[in-house]
Amino acid sequence: MKRFLSLAIIASLTIAYTVPVSAIEESAKKDYAVVKTEKVNPTVNKYEYINLDWWQGFNDELLNEYIIKAMENNKDLKSATLTVSEFYQNIASQRSVQLPQVYAGFMPGLSDTGNGSADAYAFPIFASYEIDIFGKNSNKTDSVRKLWESSILDEKAAYISIASAVGSTYINIVKLDAMVDLQEEIVKLRKEIYEMMDISNKEGLVSTSDLTKANQAYIQGVTDLTDLKKNRTKLLHQLAVLTGDSPNNIENYARADYKTLAYSGIIPETVASEIIMQRPDYLKAEKMLEKAGIDVKVARKECLPSINLGGLLLFNASNIGSLFTTSNALWGLGGGLLHPIFAGGRIKANLKSKKIAYEKSLRNYEKVNLTSMQEVNDTLVSVNMDKEKLTRQKEIQTLEQKDYEMSKLKYEQGVIAKLDLNQKQENLLNVNKMVYASEFDCMIDYISYYKAVAAKA
Numbered sequence: 001m002k003r004f005l006s007l008a009i010i011a012s013l014t015i016a017y018t019v020p021v022s023a024i025e026e027s028a029k030k031d032y033a034v035v036k037t038e039k040v041n042p043t044v045n046k047y048e049y050i051n052l053d054w055w056q057g058f059n060d061e062l063l064n065e066y067i068i069k070a071m072e073n074n075k076d077l078k079s080a081t082l083t084v085s086e087f088y089q090n091i092a093s094q095r096s097v098q099l100p101q102v103y104a105g106f107m108p109g110l111s112d113t114g115n116g117s118a119d120a121y122a123f124p125i126f127a128s129y130e131i132d133i134f135g136k137n138s139n140k141t142d143s144v145r146k147l148w149e150s151s152i153l154d155e156k157a158a159y160i161s162i163a164s165a166v167g168s169t170y171i172n173i174v175k176l177d178a179m180v181d182l183q184e185e186i187v188k189l190r191k192e193i194y195e196m197m198d199i200s201n202k203e204g205l206v207s208t209s210d211l212t213k214a215n216q217a218y219i220q221g222v223t224d225l226t227d228l229k230k231n232r233t234k235l236l237h238q239l240a241v242l243t244g245d246s247p248n249n250i251e252n253y254a255r256a257d258y259k260t261l262a263y264s265g266i267i268p269e270t271v272a273s274e275i276i277m278q279r280p281d282y283l284k285a286e287k288m289l290e291k292a293g294i295d296v297k298v299a300r301k302e303c304l305p306s307i308n309l310g311g312l313l314l315f316n317a318s319n320i321g322s323l324f325t326t327s328n329a330l331w332g333l334g335g336g337l338l339h340p341i342f343a344g345g346r347i348k349a350n351l352k353s354k355k356i357a358y359e360k361s362l363r364n365y366e367k368v369n370l371t372s373m374q375e376v377n378d379t380l381v382s383v384n385m386d387k388e389k390l391t392r393q394k395e396i397q398t399l400e401q402k403d404y405e406m407s408k409l410k411y412e413q414g415v416i417a418k419l420d421l422n423q424k425q426e427n428l429l430n431v432n433k434m435v436y437a438s439e440f441d442c443m444i445d446y447i448s449y450y451k452a453v454a455a456k457a
Helices: 002-014 021-035 052-058 061-073 075-098 136-202 208-242 247-252 280-301 346-412 418-452
Strands: 101-104 107-112 117-131 306-317 329-338
Touching: 052 061, 052 136, 052 418, 061 075, 061 136, 075 136, 136 208, 136 280, 136 418, 208 247, 280 346, 346 418
Parallel strands: none
Antiparallel strands: 101 117, 107 117, 117 306, 306 329
C-alpha cells in the first residue's frame, strides 16, 4: 500500500495541467479586477474611438447616420471585438496555471487477491501546485496580457478605419452625383450641338468632318456618363457592405445635395508629436516590444528549476458503501524540484529566438514611428496643396463664368450663333466639374488626416 501511495504522489507531481471550468471562471473574475485597472479600459465606449464630434464638421446628418450604422453592424468590427474577448479569455487561461490544480476521479474495478476475485472501488483526489518563486508563470501571464492590450488597439484602429472608409465612400458618392448631373448637361449640349451641325451640314455650312467630330464628342459624352453611373453604383454597393447591409438596398441610400456639402472644421498646419504617439499602430508596436522583452525573461527563467507541491487523498474499498470512511482513506503530501540538465539545446535556442524576436519588435517599433510621421506629413501636404489647387481652379471658374455671361450677351445681341454659345457653356460645365472634383478631393484629404492622427483631429 505504501508503494501505491508513493506512486500516486509522484503522479500528482508530474501530471499534465488540465484546468477545471470552475478554476477558469474564478481566475477570470480575479484577473478582470487586475486588468480593469490597466491603461486600456475594457469597458470603453466604442464611439470614443472614432471621435464622432469631428464628423459633425461636415454638417450632414446622413453621413453621421451611415457611420453610426457601420459602428453597429459592420462585420469586421464585430470580428475585432470578438478577437478582444478571445485574447481576454487567454489571459484567464494562462493565469490559471498560477493557481493550484485539483482533480478527482472514480475508478471501479475487479481484483484477484489469490482467494478469489472481488470488487474494488477507488476515489482519488489529486492536488498539485507549482511554486512560482522566480515569477516565470507570472511573466507568461503578463506576456499574454500584452497580446490582449494589442488586440484592443487593433479594435480601435479597425473602428477608425471603418469610419474613414464610410466617410470617404459617402463623399465620393456625392462627388459622383455632381459629376453625373454635370455630365448629363454636357451630353444634352453635345447632342444639341450635333443636331445643329447636322442641319448646317445638310445646308452645306458645316463640313462632314466637323459633323463626325461632333457626333464622336456626343457618343464619348454618353460613354463617360455611363462610366460615372457605373462607378457610383459600385460605391453604393461598397457603402452598403461597410454598414452591414445588403447591396440590394442601395436604392434607399439617401445622401446630401452636392451643392451644400462642405467641411467647416479646421485642419492645423502642424501636428504635435504627442498626437502621433497616440495612434493605435504606434501603441501596438510599443506593446509588442514590451511583450518581446517579457518573453526574453521567460526564456531565461526556463533555465531555472521548477518547484512543485503535490497531495493525494485516496478512498479505496471493496464495498462501495464503505468507500468514504476514514479506515479506507489514504493521504499523502510531497514536493519536488526539477532542474533542466540536458534538453538537446532547446532552452538555449529558445532564448536566442526570443532575443531575435525582441530585435525584430524593436525595428518594427522604429519603423512604425517613422511611418506614422510620414503619413501625417503626407496628409498635411495633400490638404495644403489641394486647397491651393482648388483656389486656383476657382479663379479659373470665375473667369470662365464671366466669359460665358459675355457670350450670352453677345448671343442675345445676335453677334454669335447658338452653336458658339453652347460650346462656351460646355467649357463652363467642364470647369465646374473640375472645381467640384477638387472640392470633394479636399474633403477626402481631411478624412485621410483624421485617420492619420487616429481621430484626434
